Amino acid sequence: MKTDTTKFTVRINPEHARKLVYIADYYGRSQNGQISWLIKQCITEFEKEHGKIELEDA
Numbered sequence: 001m002k003t004d005t006t007k008f009t010v011r012i013n014p015e016h017a018r019k020l021v022y023i024a025d026y027y028g029r030s031q032n033g034q035i036s037w038l039i040k041q042c043i044t045e046f047e048k049e050h051g052k053i054e055l056e057d058a
Contacts, residue, residue: 010035 012020024034047053 020034021031024031027034029037
């Protein structure tokens with residue numbers, strides 16, 4: 001099954017992992033959904049400060 005997503009492994013502190021689960025549950029998201037949301041927020045904030053990131057097609 002091919003999807004339009006990329007998989008990668010993240011290593012984090014166990015306490016941070018437990019807190020991430022708590023926050024994801026609070027907002028009704030899965031852990032993956034919470035991480036995806038955080039990444040989108042990071043990109044949005046970066047682009048707000050530095051301008052849109054233009055990527056060349058791979």
